[in-house]
Amino acid sequence: MGSAEADLAMTQLFGGFAPEFYEAYKEACIVRPGYAERREIYNLYHLLNHLNLFGSLLPTESPDSLLIN
Numbered sequence: 001m002g003s004a005e006a007d008l009a010m011t012q013l014f015g016g017f018a019p020e021f022y023e024a025y026k027e028a029c030i031v032r033p034g035y036a037e038r039r040e041i042y043n044l045y046h047l048l049n050h051l052n053l054f055g056s057l058l059p060t061e062s063p064d065s066l067l068i069n
Contacts, residue, residue: 004029009042
């Protein structure tokens with residue numbers, strides 16, 4: 001079984017869904033405090049993978065998106 005937060009983070013990386021989706025998701029799965037910070041870590045793999053495969057970041061991402069504060 002995967003991580004609900006990792007799945008949620010990926011939906012936001014690729015443009016997101018309607019607000020109703022996120023409301024329903026949060027009712028069905030626990031999103032713990034601090035998720036916004038963990039979201040960056042969850043999505044780092046996908047950003048680096050895209051850079052490795054295609055030689056660039058996603059069109060919606062800047063190089064700063066690889067920096068973790």
